[in-house]
Amino acid sequence: xxxxxxxxxxxxxxxxxxxxxxxxxxxxxxxxxxxxxxxxxxxxxxxxxxxxxxxxxxxxxxxxxxxxxxxxxxxxxxxxxxxxxxxxxxxxxxxxxxxxxxxxxxxxxxxxxxxxxxxxxxxxxxxxxxxxxxxxxxxxxxxxxxxxxxxxxxxxxxxxxxxxxxxxxxxxxxxxxxxxxxxxxxxxxxxxxxxxxxxxxxxxxxxxxxxxxxxxxxxxxxxxxxxxxxxxxxxxxxxxxxxxxxxxxxxxxxxxxxxxxxxxxxxxxxxxxxxxxxxxxxxxxxxxxxxxxxxxxxxxxxxxxxxxxxxxxxxxxxxxxxxxxxxxxxxxxxxxxxxxxxxxxxxxxxxxxxxxxxxxxxxxx
Amino acid sequence: xxxxxxxxxxxxxxxxxxxxxxxxxxxxxxxxxxxxxxxxxxxxxxxxxxxxxxxxxxxxxxxxxxxxxxxxxxxxxxxxxxxxxxxxxxxxxxxxxxxxxxxxxxxxxxxxxxxxxxxxxxxxxxxxxxxxxxxxxxxxxxxxxxxxxxxxxxxxxxxxxxxxxxxxxxxxxxxxxxxxxxxxxxxxxxxxxxxxxxxxxxxxxxxxxxxxxxxxxxxxxxxxxxxxxxxxxxxxxxxxxxxxxxxxxxxxxxxxxxxxxxxxxxxxxxxxxxxxxxxxxxxxxxxxxxxxxxxxxxxxxxxxxxxxxxxxxxxxxxxxxxxxxxxxxxxxxxxxxxxxxxxxxxxxxxxxxxxxxxxxxxxxx
Numbered sequence: 100x101x102x103x104x105x106x107x108x109x110x111x112x113x114x115x116x117x118x119x120x121x122x123x124x125x126x127x128x129x130x131x132x133x134x135x136x137x138x139x140x141x142x143x144x145x146x147x148x149x150x151x152x153x154x155x156x157x158x159x160x161x162x163x164x165x166x167x168x169x170x171x172x173x174x175x176x177x178x179x180x181x182x183x184x185x186x187x188x189x190x191x192x193x194x195x196x197x198x199x200x201x202x203x204x205x206x207x208x209x210x211x212x213x214x215x216x217x218x219x220x221x222x223x224x225x226x227x228x229x230x231x232x233x234x235x236x237x238x239x240x241x242x243x244x245x246x247x248x249x250x251x252x253x254x255x256x257x258x259x260x261x262x263x264x265x266x267x268x269x270x271x272x273x274x275x276x277x278x279x280x281x282x283x284x285x286x287x288x289x290x291x292x293x294x295x296x297x298x299x300x301x302x303x304x305x306x307x308x309x310x311x312x313x314x315x316x317x318x319x320x321x322x323x324x325x326x327x328x329x330x331x332x333x334x335x336x337x338x339x340x341x342x343x344x345x346x347x348x349x350x351x352x353x354x355x356x357x358x359x360x361x362x363x364x365x366x367x368x369x370x371x372x373x374x375x376x377x378x379x380x381x382x383x384x385x386x387x388x389x390x391x392x393x394x395x396x397x398x399x400x401x402x403x404x405x406x407x408x409x410x411x412x413x414x415x416x417x418x419x420x421x422x423x424x425x426x427x428x429x430x431x432x433x434x435x436x437x438x439x440x441x442x443x444x445x446x447x448x449x450x451x452x453x454x455x456x457x458x459x460x461x462x463x464x
Numbered sequence: 465x466x467x468x469x470x471x472x473x474x475x476x477x478x479x480x481x482x483x484x485x486x487x488x489x490x491x492x493x494x495x496x497x498x499x500x501x502x503x504x505x506x507x508x509x510x511x512x513x514x515x516x517x518x519x520x521x522x523x524x525x526x527x528x529x530x531x532x533x534x535x536x537x538x539x540x541x542x543x544x545x546x547x548x549x550x551x552x553x554x555x556x557x558x559x560x561x562x563x564x565x566x567x568x569x570x571x572x573x574x575x576x577x578x579x580x581x582x583x584x585x586x587x588x589x590x591x592x593x594x595x596x597x598x599x600x601x602x603x604x605x606x607x608x609x610x611x612x613x614x615x616x617x618x619x620x621x622x623x624x625x626x627x628x629x630x631x632x633x634x635x636x637x638x639x640x641x642x643x644x645x646x647x648x649x650x651x652x653x654x655x656x657x658x659x660x661x662x663x664x665x666x667x668x669x670x671x672x673x674x675x676x677x678x679x680x681x682x683x684x685x686x687x688x689x690x691x692x693x694x695x696x697x698x699x700x701x702x703x704x705x706x707x708x709x710x711x712x713x714x715x716x717x718x719x720x721x722x723x724x725x726x727x728x729x730x731x732x733x734x735x736x737x738x739x740x741x742x743x744x745x746x747x748x749x750x751x752x753x754x755x756x757x758x759x760x761x762x763x764x765x766x767x768x769x770x771x772x773x774x775x776x777x778x779x780x781x782x783x784x785x786x787x788x789x790x791x792x793x794x795x796x797x798x799x800x801x802x803x804x805x806x807x808x809x810x811x812x813x814x815x816x817x818x819x820x821x822x823x824x825x826x827x828x829x
Contacts, residue, residue: 206567
């Protein structure tokens with residue numbers, strides 16, 4: 100009897116947990132959990148992570164510096180892809196921290212961003228606006244009931260502990276096949292993490308991902324993109340079309356000098372032929388007024404170029420150096436604070452990088 | 465004796481108020497109040513207003529609808545212009561409401577935005593980030609001590625009750641001569657009020673103002689740009705290079721039909737030859753997915769065109785009709801929510817309007 104009650108309780112509990120994670124009905128909407136969509140923008144298997152929307156494996160908790168671990172819980176660049184014929188799309192999402200910042204819209208910090216493939220082009224639909232740790236939003240309605248492919252970008256500067264997609268009871272949601280092309284893997288700073296996009300889909304890696312139809316993996320760590328050896332080790336283990344290293348804003352010239360060769364060597368060891376792209380320090384718009392800021396940028400770029408040239412002279416192949424001059428336009432308008440990009444800066448930066456990738460014949464494999 | 469004490473108290477009080485409003489010293493910085501800069505982006509004399517950074521005359525408090533009056537306290541589009549040879553610029557500003565919104569950065573809602581004229585071009589310097597009702601920010605330092613011309617844009621979605629500019633004790637601040645050209649006067653909605661620019665300088669009227677070197681006056685009232693007769697009366701009294709009416713997102717087709725001719729007639733009565741520009745409803749990006757949204761936009765635009773054509777047939781001259789098609793680009797990426805523009809949408813919209821102004825030979829007088 101006791102065993103029966105235990106079993107019954109266990110069944111109820113499992114069922115409850117299961118229903119929360121997979122499908123819950125409310126009014127005419129059924130919500131579906133993570134078994135029903137493809138998680139993209141991550142190079143780490145779900146089984147290795149504390150949460151499916153984290154960016155680092157659990158095993159890195161004691162390998163990386165504490166702030167890097169904290170930031171790895173932010174779901175920057177991670178997205179969900181699914182197909183549905185629903186006439187409406189709703190979403191529920193739960194946040195880890197409920198982060199606040201005064202130079203970035205909350206929609207970008209901790210909102211969700213829906214895109215739909217329209218005639219082969221990923222097209223913006225709507226943004227879920229956050230109100231608390233637990234959020235719910237109706238993203239679109241009045242659609243014709245035909246199957247469409249969707250992508251939902253997760254919060255850039257907060258952790259996502261749970262997401263559910265709500266569709267009409269009478270409709271279906273299916274999980275698309277995973278992309279077979281190798282992703283582009285990015286390692287960098289607060290700008291790469293998405294500071295300060297108005298909504299999650301506007302960080303430059305997600306713009307590039309949509310424009311080139313390739314998955315992009317975002318290892319942007321605000322204030323902490325410092326060419327750390329554990330991150331070098333991690334990205335070396337992710338098979339990529341190519342790697343983009345965009346860390347200079349968080350480093351001193353001395354740190355650049357000390358770190359470029361070890362980073363490139365670590366990646367090259369496991370990936371003999373994969374191109375590695377180094378990007379100069381993004382142009383701080385105030386540098387035109389402040390000689391000391393210009394000098395600091397120039398010194399870091401010079402340090403990068405010096406180490407890059409040493410690598411080339413040492414025989415390392417498939418290395419690309421990208422200047423940052425003009426990368427966010429020439430009108431000084433692309434940032435919210437002289438450093439962090441707005442959607443305007445991000446679209447310019449994405450277009451600039453795509454142009455440079457093409458000039459350097461960097462192929463998606 | 466009593467009279468003496470009263471006088472003494474009054475003197476101290478005046479002195480204190482005066483020093484707060486004109487110049488206060490702190491460390492090596494002296495702060496200067498409104499006597500020391502030119503207030504731009506307003507068509508209403510300071511003496512007629514409750515606060516110098518309001519947008520409507522005090523006499524309109526009982527003439528306009530209550531929400532319009534509330535929104536008129538927001539300092540959208542208002543800026544301060546001054547010259548200084550200081551090596552650093554600081555700012556203190558006080559807010560009326562400490563507004564919060566989850567789809568707009570606080571820097572845009574209630575921050576301040578500094579530009580400097582560099583080789584004849586207004587160039588972004590930095591943004592003061594708000595933290596509370598009373599704010600203080602160091603905007604730039606390490607400048608060479610030569611005279612420069614500055615423009616500080618005030619909060620878009622909050623009232624500004626006080627602003628002071630801080631410069632080096634040893635430097636000077638001077639008030640430039642007022643612009644002699646007639647401003648462009650805009651009347652519209654939340655988008656015109658600046659929703660959702662990342663910082664105050666990025667609302668489209670301020671971009672146009674910088675690009676065309678002309679003062680722009682912003683009568684954007686969030687949710688309330690409805691061609692109201694009192695606002696028609698007010699703008700009719702402001703001599704302008706031309707008027708731009710951009711109200712459709714806040715109106716029904718029926719309201720458009722009822723309001724266009726009275727509005728144009730009111731303006732024309734006092735301004736026989738000043739061009740009046742009518743702009744179609746901004747393109748809601750979700751309209752490509754939702755037939756009902758597209759229909760509603762089309763109906764409003766049709767109502768506008770019908771009334772516009774009646775005015776032209778009736779003999780009214782100098783009327784310009786501007787289509788909104790393509791005005792925020794064609795990639796659907798220019799908004800934060802399908803309606804409100806980001807910096808990306810705003811720069812596209814500004815460039816589009818400038819192009820249309822030129823095509824229609826609209827001159828700054």
